[in-house]
Amino acid sequence: MFNVGDKIVYPMHGAGIIEAIEEKEVLGEKRKYYIMHLPLGDMKVMIPTNSVNKLGLREVIDEEEVQKVLQILKDQKTKMSSNWNRRYRANMEKIRSGDIYEVAEVVKNLSIRKKEKGLSTGESKMLDSARQILISELVLAKDIEEDEAEGLIDELFE
Numbered sequence: 555m556f557n558v559g560d561k562i563v564y565p566m567h568g569a570g571i572i573e574a575i576e577e578k579e580v581l582g583e584k585r586k587y588y589i590m591h592l593p594l595g596d597m598k599v600m601i602p603t604n605s606v607n608k609l610g611l612r613e614v615i616d617e618e619e620v621q622k623v624l625q626i627l628k629d630q631k632t633k634m635s636s637n638w639n640r641r642y643r644a645n646m647e648k649i650r651s652g653d654i655y656e657v658a659e660v661v662k663n664l665s666i667r668k669k670e671k672g673l674s675t676g677e678s679k680m681l682d683s684a685r686q687i688l689i690s691e692l693v694l695a696k697d698i699e700e701d702e703a704e705g706l707i708d709e710l711f712e
Contacts, residue, residue, distance in 0.1 A: 620696055
């Protein structure tokens, strides 16, 4: 159970802060919801409190884990399928997992591939999405601005 003020990650959406826990009636059913504010894109999301485990909500990483993420981004690329469809599915699975290390691996591999061979439209959108998820968590984990988090990532691929 999370509390108001907790920094959490909602897989596929990114990191945010729980602003409230409210009971709402949706489709004739009363349920408790976390009202989560996502700073990137200035969005609010309602998440049913009874679906936390199923959705994969977790706390934002700490400074030590930030260093591990940055190290993953620095390391050599990992093995990726040369088949576009397999590669796309494998990367999508990693993003859906909500695991920040998997998301960082997708950002790293697609960024390197973009430099070397270019990306298809689908993979380009996937890279943008994975970067946003990663940036949103770095912003909250390090208490920095969005452009600083982007800079942290960009300087690793220059």
